[in-house]
Amino acid sequence: MAPGRLFGLLVAVALALQAYAQLPVVVSHSIEVNITVPPFKVDQDDAYICVSALLPPHPHKLVGIIPHAKQEVVHHILLYGCTEPHMASKDGKPVAWRCDMKPVCNGPSSTILYGWGRNAPDLRLPEGVGFSVGERTGVKYIVAQVHYLKVRPPDDHSGVTLLLKPHAVPYAAGLVSFASWFTIPPGKKSHPIVNTCCYKGYEALTMFAVRVHTHGLGRRVFMTRETWNKTGTEELVSRDPQLPQSFVPTTRHTIWPGDRLTVTCLFDSSSKTAPVNAGGTHNDEMCNMYTMVYGKTPYLTMCDNNVQDIRDDSPGALPRHSTLVVDPMPNWRPPAPAGTPGDALGAEAVGDATSVTTGPDGTLWVLYRASGVWKSDTFDRKEVITRKEPVPEAVVLNMNPDTGKILARWGADVFYLPHSISVDQYGNVWVVDVGRHQVLKFDSKGKQLLVVGKDRQPGAGKDKFCKPTQVAVLRDGSFIVADGYCNSRVVWFDKTGKYIAESGAIKAVVHGVLVDECEGLVYVASREGRKVVALDITDTKKRLQLKATYDMAAAGHGQVWALRFGPYGEQLALTWDEGKDAHLVNVRFPTQFWTLPGTAKLSPHDFTLGGAATELSGAGDRFFSVYLASVGVACDTKCGALHKFVVVPTGFKLPAQWELETAVAVPSKAKDVKPGDAKELPHGAVAANHTANVVAKAIAKGVPAPAKPPAGEEEDEGGAMVADDYDEDVEDDTEDAEDYENTKKVLDEEMEAEEEAMADYEEMITGVRPNTTHDKGELVPLDKERYQVLMQDKKAATKTMGSGWANVLVVVLVLALTVISVYYARATLMHYIQSITVSSSNPGGSGAGIKGGPSAGASTPAGGGLRKTFGAWASAAEGLLGRFSGRGGAAAAAGLAGTTGAGGAKRSTAEVEAARERERLLRSGP
Numbered sequence: 062m063a064p065g066r067l068f069g070l071l072v073a074v075a076l077a078l079q080a081y082a083q084l085p086v087v088v089s090h091s092i093e094v095n096i097t098v099p100p101f102k103v104d105q106d107d108a109y110i111c112v113s114a115l116l117p118p119h120p121h122k123l124v125g126i127i128p129h130a131k132q133e134v135v136h137h138i139l140l141y142g143c144t145e146p147h148m149a150s151k152d153g154k155p156v157a158w159r160c161d162m163k164p165v166c167n168g169p170s171s172t173i174l175y176g177w178g179r180n181a182p183d184l185r186l187p188e189g190v191g192f193s194v195g196e197r198t199g200v201k202y203i204v205a206q207v208h209y210l211k212v213r214p215p216d217d218h219s220g221v222t223l224l225l226k227p228h229a230v231p232y233a234a235g236l237v238s239f240a241s242w243f244t245i246p247p248g249k250k251s252h253p254i255v256n257t258c259c260y261k262g263y264e265a266l267t268m269f270a271v272r273v274h275t276h277g278l279g280r281r282v283f284m285t286r287e288t289w290n291k292t293g294t295e296e297l298v299s300r301d302p303q304l305p306q307s308f309v310p311t312t313r314h315t316i317w318p319g320d321r322l323t324v325t326c327l328f329d330s331s332s333k334t335a336p337v338n339a340g341g342t343h344n345d346e347m348c349n350m351y352t353m354v355y356g357k358t359p360y361l362t363m364c365d366n367n368v369q370d371i372r373d374d375s376p377g378a379l380p381r382h383s384t385l386v387v388d389p390m391p392n393w394r395p396p397a398p399a400g401t402p403g404d405a406l407g408a409e410a411v412g413d414a415t416s417v418t419t420g421p422d423g424t425l426w427v428l429y430r431a432s433g434v435w436k437s438d439t440f441d442r443k444e445v446i447t448r449k450e451p452v453p454e455a456v457v458l459n460m461n462p463d464t465g466k467i468l469a470r471w472g473a474d475v476f477y478l479p480h481s482i483s484v485d486q487y488g489n490v491w492v493v494d495v496g497r498h499q500v501l502k503f504d505s506k507g508k509q510l511l512v513v514g515k516d517r518q519p520g521a522g523k524d525k526f527c528k529p530t531q532v533a534v535l536r537d538g539s540f541i542v543a544d545g546y547c548n549s550r551v552v553w554f555d556k557t558g559k560y561i562a563e564s565g566a567i568k569a570v571v572h573g574v575l576v577d578e579c580e581g582l583v584y585v586a587s588r589e590g591r592k593v594v595a596l597d598i599t600d601t602k603k604r605l606q607l608k609a610t611y612d613m614a615a616a617g618h619g620q621v622w623a624l625r626f627g628p629y630g631e632q633l634a635l636t637w638d639e640g641k642d643a644h645l646v647n648v649r650f651p652t653q654f655w656t657l658p659g660t661a662k663l664s665p666h667d668f669t670l671g672g673a674a675t676e677l678s679g680a681g682d683r684f685f686s687v688y689l690a691s692v693g694v695a696c697d698t699k700c701g702a703l704h705k706f707v708v709v710p711t712g713f714k715l716p717a718q719w720e721l722e723t724a725v726a727v728p729s730k731a732k733d734v735k736p737g738d739a740k741e742l743p744h745g746a747v748a749a750n751h752t753a754n755v756v757a758k759a760i761a762k763g764v765p766a767p768a769k770p771p772a773g774e775e776e777d778e779g780g781a782m783v784a785d786d787y788d789e790d791v792e793d794d795t796e797d798a799e800d801y802e803n804t805k806k807v808l809d810e811e812m813e814a815e816e817e818a819m820a821d822y823e824e825m826i827t828g829v830r831p832n833t834t835h836d837k838g839e840l841v842p843l844d845k846e847r848y849q850v851l852m853q854d855k856k857a858a859t860k861t862m863g864s865g866w867a868n869v870l871v872v873v874l875v876l877a878l879t880v881i882s883v884y885y886a887r888a889t890l891m892h893y894i895q896s897i898t899v900s901s902s903n904p905g906g907s908g909a910g911i912k913g914g915p916s917a918g919a920s921t922p923a924g925g926g927l928r929k930t931f932g933a934w935a936s937a938a939e940g941l942l943g944r945f946s947g948r949g950g951a952a953a954a955a956g957l958a959g960t961t962g963a964g965g966a967k968r969s970t971a972e973v974e975a976a977r978e979r980e981r982l983l984r985s986g987p
């Protein structure tokens with residue numbers, strides 16, 4: 062038997078289909094999808110052609126893009142990620158259309174993933190970084206928009222090749238984009254257009270590549286950030302827009318929540334005699350910057366004339382329709398309280414987990430109480446702690462967020478009753494000790510750097526606290542202390558610990574603080590008041606004055622225990638009443654909340670948000686996890702511990718336990734990847750080359766293509782690691798060999814079924830059903846090794862898809878995956894209208910900002926923050942959707958929708974229109 066014949070056959074089928082349908086070719090464990098403009102007559106200058114490509118029917122990671130175009134022919138290519146392209150026929154056939162004046166995607170959720178211009182080279186994302194694309198991600202389709210300069214040459218095959226990986230990578234690529242509306246006066250040598258937004262998020266992002274875009278007048282496009290010490294600005298990125306306008310790798314910069322980023326374009330209009338407007342044609346100008354970033358979860362936003370457009374349906378948003386479940390990962394083993402199963406630490410037991418937070422490196426910091434249990438006699442009548450010695454156990458633990466493995470542990474003989482832990486952007490660790498009535502700052506190794514308050518002396522005023530609860534650190538090193546159980550206030554200190562200001566009375570217990578530097582506010586948890594209050598931190602004359610109150614009780618929630626940021630910087634509160642499950646509540650829109658199951662019998666005390674293990678989502682967007690620190694007040698002392706939940710979007714099914722156990726047993730190297738540099742490859746595509754070579758070889762010899770990536774691919778460790786691990790594992794696995802004999806038959810049947818499915822697909826596209834009967838006699842099983850690799854791959858794939866795909870083998874699946882065929886209609890040729898409509902229509906009622914002026918900034922402390930209509934502080938005026946609309950008119954409309962609760966709100970027509978307008982603006986022009 063020739064073991065490779067089936068594979069050879071499949072490749073042959075693939076190639077045959079490719080003749081008319083541009084099929085993705087599988088090379089080892091990556092897939093290439095070609096998007097090529099079909100033989101479509103373009104007999105006018107300046108035509109925009111869009112080609113939509115339906116992506117594979119399960120998630121993949123987009124890790125590289127290879128352009129095929131020449132600048133003499135093509136002005137630019139932009140790739141948009143869509144949930145729905147502007148044109149897709151009902152039967153799912155891909156289409157091409159003239160998209161000069163038409164939107165690229167339907168609905169507002171389109172994302173520019175890539176841009177090419179001026180013979181820019183290929184782009185590879187850094188190792189371990191990828192965009193999640195494909196079915197069940199935010200990007201179901203990719204639409205390539207190709208702008209032809211002149212009449213299209215007859216032999217033109219312009220397009221792009223997408224490099225996709227079928228498995229998880231540890232970091233999610235995202236985009237922070239900037240675009241402006243403006244008018245440039247004539248006769249200026251260097252006219253600046255400025256666009257500022259503040260980064261609202263829950264985790265630090267790393268910027269790794271940038272693309273700038275202007276037309277002919279642009280001379281420089283640069284991004285600056287206000288320095289954390291507030292001494293001025295620092296330049297992060299600068300680029301000449303007349304150079305190739307593709308994504309180019311940049312120096313890495315970490316963007317921290319609260320960072321105000323400003324993009325400035327300098328234009329030379331000295332040759333002009335009339336004003337130049339923003340728009341899409343030769344005669345207009347643009348001022349765009351796209352920065353590629355990565356984090357654990359994707360972050361995609363647009364800064365649109367000083368307004369950050371944040372969407373609740375963006376990839377990376379906390380899914381509104383979702384369920385929190387206890388983390389099912391078998392390797393999640395945080396230290397357990399003494400006497401409970403899993404208590405491996407014995408005398409060093411950790412006791413209650415009182416507080417949890419995430420450091421800038423993504424690791425978890427947990428504060429335990431160990432023997433520092435809070436009982437009725439812990440404090441005397443004067444609020445002095447009765448304990449005579451500090452807690453002897455080391456209570457500060459640094460952990461791996463996926464496994465709970467302890468990375469560092471310190472803090473013995475320091476604390477009397479540890480209460481909360483915070484980590485600042487430099488990695489300093491801050492602990493608030495209720496027993497010591499102090500706030501203590503340490504470096505990450507536990508060296509004490511600063512202490513505020515008097516040791517074990519309760520009090521008030523500028524140098525004492527009374528049972529303080531939490532501290533929040535600003536980027537300039539100043540900090541705000543929640544004080545606490547007996548004083549009803551928050552107090553602000555500079556970075557040296559010098560008193561700056563304090564708030565008026567807030568109903569006790571003041572249990573948590575969250576600083577939002579984008580909004581210029583500190584949010585304070587009033588626990589028994591069941592409220593969150595927002596205080597001013599920008600107006601020096603009104604420091605810590607009340608700006609807003611959010612009533613959690615009125616929305617049916619319990620006591621407010623802790624505050625943290627959500628994925629797009631929304632303020633989340635942990636609310637809980639004894640005997641009821643805790644809620645995570647969107648503070649400003651409290652009808653939106655998530656329930657933490659099984660927490661009624663715990664005593665939830667603090668929480669933090671993180672990314673869930675990649676085993677749960679595979680190549681799809683990483684799920685969120687919620688870490689919950691719980692103390693033993695409401696139960697016996699054994700129930701306080703660190704708990705972990707996973708936020709599972711409705712419709713997703715987590716992998717079965719055995720699959721997770723398998724995945725954990727074969728750990729992926731992916732987790733340890735530290736992203737390297739993004740790579741610019743020489744134009745001409747190494748990957749396309751090796752595809753051709755591998756396939757050619759396979760055909761010629763009738764043997765399977767190598768399971769490991771060929772040389773050109775090997776450096777891409779971020780991609781191939783899962784597959785490599787499987788390959789190694791497969792060698793020794795004797796059990797599989799027996800299974801193999803038994804399942805050969807099943808495999809054959811599945812192959813046949815797949816071939817039928819493929820024929821269906823072909824018939825759909827071409828109208829002709831291929832002859833599938835001829836192969837019957839020749840179907841031969843794969844050799845053992847290949848089969849096992851495929852089975853492993855299948856597991857990896859089905860894991861992300863739920864049981865519905867259980868019968869699908871990946872190699873065959875790939876055949877059926879995506880046939881990127883170009884079906885197109887000869888579109889009615891539209892006259893190329895010189896003036897695009899961006900300057901005449903201003904959707905969404907955001908009139909104030911249309912000239913790009915500082916109107917938003919002037920009326921708000923956070924110009925460029927989340928909302929333009931910032932003035933309306935009364936929570937009553939705020940609808941559920943207000944936060945997502947970010948726009949005046951739409952926000953008002955959405956306010957009504959908000960009252961319908963977490964489920965029902967839909968985007969208004971105005972918003973959709975606004976999004977389309979933005980899209981038109983963003984579309985690069987000549």
Ligand SMILES: *[C@@H]1O[C@H](CO)[C@@H](O)[C@H](O)[C@H]1NC(C)=O
Binds near residue numbers: 084086129753
């Ligand atoms: C993709 O397109 C390029 C350029 O047109 C071509 O060289 C390559 O063979 C194609 N690859 C596939 C998988 O179709």
Ligand SMILES: *[C@@H]1O[C@H](CO)[C@@H](O)[C@H](O)[C@H]1NC(C)=O
Binds near residue numbers: 289290
């Ligand atoms: C402020 O921060 C910037 C950028 O980080 C740095 O270059 C500058 O030296 C700092 N200034 C002071 C006074 O610390």
Ligand SMILES: *[C@@H]1O[C@H](CO)[C@@H](O)[C@H](O)[C@H]1NC(C)=O
Binds near residue numbers: 745747
């Ligand atoms: C592609 O393959 C050809 C021949 O195999 C080789 O000469 C060429 O250098 C390769 N191109 C790249 C970019 O590796």
Ligand SMILES: *[C@@H]1O[C@H](CO)[C@@H](O)[C@H](O)[C@H]1NC(C)=O
Binds near residue numbers: 834
């Ligand atoms: C399909 O192929 C087989 C084998 O080559 C042949 O015997 C049969 O006649 C073909 N059927 C049709 C409908 O062409």
